[in-house]
Amino acid sequence: KQEVTQIPAALSVPEGENLVLNCSFTDSAIYNLQWFRQDPGKGLTSLLLIQSSQREQTSGRLNASLDKSSGRSTLYIAASQPGDSATYLCAVKGSEETSGSRLTFGEGTQLTVNP
Amino acid sequence: DGGITQSPKYLFRKEGQNVTLSCEQNLNHDAMYWYRQDPGQGLRLIYYSQIVNDFQKGDIAEGYSVSREKKESFPLTVTSAQKNPTAFYLCASSIDRDSQQYFGPGTRLTVT
Numbered sequence: 001k002q003e004v005t006q007i008p009a010a011l012s013v014p015e016g017e018n019l020v021l022n023c024s025f026t027d028s029a030i031y032n033l034q035w036f037r038q039d040p041g042k043g044l045t046s047l048l049l050i051q052s053s054q055r056e057q058t059s060g061r062l063n064a065s066l067d068k069s070s071g072r073s074t075l076y077i078a079a080s081q082p083g084d085s086a087t088y089l090c091a092v093k094g095s096e097e098t099s100g101s102r103l104t105f106g107e108g109t110q111l112t113v114n115p
Numbered sequence: 116d117g118g119i120t121q122s123p124k125y126l127f128r129k130e131g132q133n134v135t136l137s138c139e140q141n142l143n144h145d146a147m148y149w150y151r152q153d154p155g156q157g158l159r160l161i162y163y164s165q166i167v168n169d170f171q172k173g174d175i176a177e178g179y180s181v182s183r184e185k186k187e188s189f190p191l192t193v194t195s196a197q198k199n200p201t202a203f204y205l206c207a208s209s210i211d212r213d214s215q216q217y218f219g220p221g222t223r224l225t226v227t
Contacts, residue, residue: 044218105157
């Protein structure tokens with residue numbers, strides 16, 4: 001059964017700092033990996049999706065990398081801003097054979113960027 | 116204005132009552148999903164549907180039921196058999212089962 005772990009559970013940084021959020025997964029037979037953002041009491045907003053054949057994806061100040069063989073992904077946020085404060089969730093989509101193409105979520109990293 | 120809508124945003128029920136959460140999408144997506152989120156936990160899959168008139172149980176389907184009579188709608192009923200129904204419920208949809216999932220704003224259900 002796929003398990004997804006996110007470290008750290010919470011992170012507090014000063015504005016302007018570059019930071020890295022980590023995601024690890026136990027079964028490397030994945031179809032893709034997604035990073036989401038969730039504001040308090042709200043739904044999820046998709047940030048980046050990396051297909052299993054890709055190594056990284058970039059969108060603005062965000063860069064996500066994927067190392068499938070080691071079961072790891074990182075989300076890099078450059079020049080952090082207070083508006084980046086949210087919970088960041090990592091989700092892995094398994095293959096049809098292993099998990100019926102389901103998304104398995106980590107518990108999230110709660111990020112606070114202080115002005 | 117395309118998207119996924121969930122209603123209501125907040126829902127309060129007494130223990131022992133069934134309650135139905137609404138999820139509608141106008142994205143023309145075939146696949147739809149229901150997740151449950153508890154404090155400090157990741158999302159857990161309750162039910163999913165890949166096509167109209169078909170749905171499958173997720174990891175925590177006990178005490179829940181769904182229907183998929185229309186492509187746009189995937190309502191979730193929380194029955195009295197669900198032992199701990201208080202949670203944040205999120206609906207999602209995707210073009211097909213392998214594509215990116217898009218999420219609605221969620222419904223917070225409180226059962227007392």
